[in-house]
Amino acid sequence: MLIAADRCWIDGALVPDLAVEVVAGRVSALRPLGSDRPDQRVALLMPGxxxxxxxxxxxxxxxxxxxxxxxxxxxxxxxxxxxxxxxxxxxxxxxxxxxxxxxxxxxxxxxxxxxxxxxxxxxxxxxxxxxxxxxxxxxxxxxxxxxxxxxxxxxxxxxxxxxxxxxxxxxxxxxxxxxxxxxxxxxxxxxxxxxxxxxxxxxxxxxxxxxxxxxxxxxxxxxxxxxxxxxxxxxxxxxxxxxxxxxxxxxxxxxxxxxxxxxxxxxxxxxxxxxxxxxxxxxxxxxxxxxxxxxxxxxxxxxxxxxxxxxxxxxxxxxxxxxxxxxxxxxxxxGLPRLALASGVRIRDLLALDDSLNMLRLPD
Structure with missing residues (x-):
């Protein structure tokens, strides 16, 4: 599955225009979207x-x-x-x-x-x-x-x-x-x-x-x-x-x-x-x-x-x-480690939002 995010919260900053690849319920890669067609588009993707x-x-x-x-x-x-x-x-x-x-x-x-x-x-x-x-x-x-x-x-x-x-x-x-x-x-x-x-x-x-x-x-x-x-x-x-x-x-x-x-x-x-x-x-x-x-x-x-x-x-x-x-x-x-938007993270622990900061459902 491929999720396109207008902005992603990564290491304390909003990073624009990324694609998030998801395999078996976990993030497998973050990369530019390029010409790929996403399965889902969100305004903001961040850790819960x-x-x-x-x-x-x-x-x-x-x-x-x-x-x-x-x-x-x-x-x-x-x-x-x-x-x-x-x-x-x-x-x-x-x-x-x-x-x-x-x-x-x-x-x-x-x-x-x-x-x-x-x-x-x-x-x-x-x-x-x-x-x-x-x-x-x-x-x-x-x-x-x-x-x-x-x-x-x-x-x-x-x-x-x-x-x-x-x-x-x-x-x-x-x-x-x-x-x-x-x-x-x-x-x-x-x-x-x-x-x-x-x-x-x-x-x-x-x-x-x-x-x-x-x-x-x-x-x-x-x-x-x-x-x-x-x-x-x-x-x-x-x-x-x-x-x-x-x-x-x-x-x-x-x-x-x-x-x-x-x-x-x-x-x-x-x-x-x-x-x-x-x-x-x-x-x-x-x-x-x-x-x-x-x-x-x-x-x-x-x-x-x-x-x-x-x-x-x-x-x-x-x-x-x-x-x-x-x-x-x-x-x-x-003193807890940061919850990161990175490879290996479970998709269920991420939060996808629209432009009004309302939740969007992500598939498990």
């Missing part, structure tokens, strides 16, 4: 997205089904929407749930779509817990360190979101030494506390602006510290969690413009029914947002490809930067 924050999808919540089957269902739902790899994300819960989630990822790792695990909480600030259940919030402790050691011994990439001001610096350094990526989130940290966390190993900030104190003229807080740092900042671009203006502020004020990336913070409604249960509460889609019975946000109802489209629409960001924020940059933040 990578999402570092996926709580659920396809009607499955990872916390409620922390099993290899649950992970596979979530990954499959996001794959159908253009995301090639995810970090299944377990949020604040009983220690047994975190441990079961770790077991599930160890068992599922190596299967299509699973890039590691994101543990978001329970080591967070109660005052900035969002929808996380306060019953399970606790400081970073020996029990979690055992889970982290087990995951890393199995070669699993691990992202841990916590409130750095509440964690012992020695434990932060120990986690960093294990190769765990530490991200500050659901936090009340001041700018000084954020910088102290970075000195102890924090390299990332979880869904910047959300679940953290907002910056003011006299209290810049963790948001200003994050924006002015060289750390990685995850952004939710659903138009609900962060306004277009604040997205632009965050991206344009960075000393390094390549240190922001997209996350979905997706819940089971992505690729699934329009409601689910979390901590015994009904969560449902309302005007494009996910809310609980009190009207508070509870995750996001968006996938990565739609995030990329909305980011461009809200900020006039270039297509190149938006693609990078959905593909290469989250992988760099986690």
């Amino acid at each position: 997205c990578t999402d570092l924050q996926v709580n659920g999808g396809g009607g499955v919540l990872f916390n409620a089904d922390p099993t290899p089957h649950g992970i596979q269902m979530i990954a499959a739902a996001h794959h159908r929407l253009g995301t090639a790899q995810i970090l299944p994300t377990v949020i604040t819960d009983a220690p047994e749930v975190m441990e079961a989630a770790a077991d599930a990822v160890i068992a599922a790792f190596g299967q299509p779509g699973i890039a590691g695990i994101h543990i978001e909480g329970p080591h967070i600030a109660v005052a900035r817990r969002g929808t996380h259940d306060p019953r399970f919030i606790r400081p970073l402790d020996a029990r979690t360190m055992v889970v982290l050691r087990r995951l890393r011994a199995a070669g699993i990439p691990v992202l841990l979101t916590l409130a750095p001001e509440l964690a012992e610096p020695a434990l932060l350094r120990e986690a960093t030494a294990l190769g765990v990526v530490l991200s500050a989130g659901h936090t009340t940290a001041t700018a000084d506390q954020a910088r102290a966390g970075m000195a102890a190993g924090v390299t990332m900030f979880t869904h910047l602006f959300n679940a953290m104190p907002q910056m003011t003229s006299r209290e810049p807080g963790i948001i200003a510290a994050a924006i002015l740092s060289e750390g990685w900042c995850g952004l939710i671009a659903d138009g609900v969690h962060v306004s277009a203006e604040m997205l632009r502020v965050a991206m344009q004020a960075r000393p390094r413009t390549d240190r922001c990336f997209l996350v979905s913070d997706a819940m089971p409604t992505v690729g699934g029914p329009d409601r689910f249960t979390l901590y015994g509460m009904d969560i449902h889609v309302q005007d494009g947002a996910l809310v609980n019975s009190q009207g508070s946000l509870a995750g996001a109802h968006i996938d990565m490809l739609e995030s990329m489209r909305r980011l461009i629409a809200m900020t006039d960001l270039s297509l190149e930067r938006a693609i990078a924020m959905a593909t290469d940059l989250p992988r760099q933040a986690m």
Whole structure:
């Protein structure tokens, strides 16, 4: 099969007018099209997205089904929407749930779509817990360190979101030494506390602006510290969690413009029914947002490809930067190898789009 692409995302750049030869479901060659007649023409061909924050999808919540089957269902739902790899994300819960989630990822790792695990909480600030259940919030402790050691011994990439001001610096350094990526989130940290966390190993900030104190003229807080740092900042671009203006502020004020990336913070409604249960509460889609019975946000109802489209629409960001924020940059933040459009890659892991960035089906 021969696919003609107006543009291909290769090594961080858009390369025009290439033909992609496909044999037995894998890319066999990339070359100029010449006078050949393609079997399919697409506007853009790129590796599938990578999402570092996926709580659920396809009607499955990872916390409620922390099993290899649950992970596979979530990954499959996001794959159908253009995301090639995810970090299944377990949020604040009983220690047994975190441990079961770790077991599930160890068992599922190596299967299509699973890039590691994101543990978001329970080591967070109660005052900035969002929808996380306060019953399970606790400081970073020996029990979690055992889970982290087990995951890393199995070669699993691990992202841990916590409130750095509440964690012992020695434990932060120990986690960093294990190769765990530490991200500050659901936090009340001041700018000084954020910088102290970075000195102890924090390299990332979880869904910047959300679940953290907002910056003011006299209290810049963790948001200003994050924006002015060289750390990685995850952004939710659903138009609900962060306004277009604040997205632009965050991206344009960075000393390094390549240190922001997209996350979905997706819940089971992505690729699934329009409601689910979390901590015994009904969560449902309302005007494009996910809310609980009190009207508070509870995750996001968006996938990565739609995030990329909305980011461009809200900020006039270039297509190149938006693609990078959905593909290469989250992988760099986690130390993962780039998903390349190259010979040997499975066609199922590529994303074909039309001029409006809508998905086009590629044959398996």
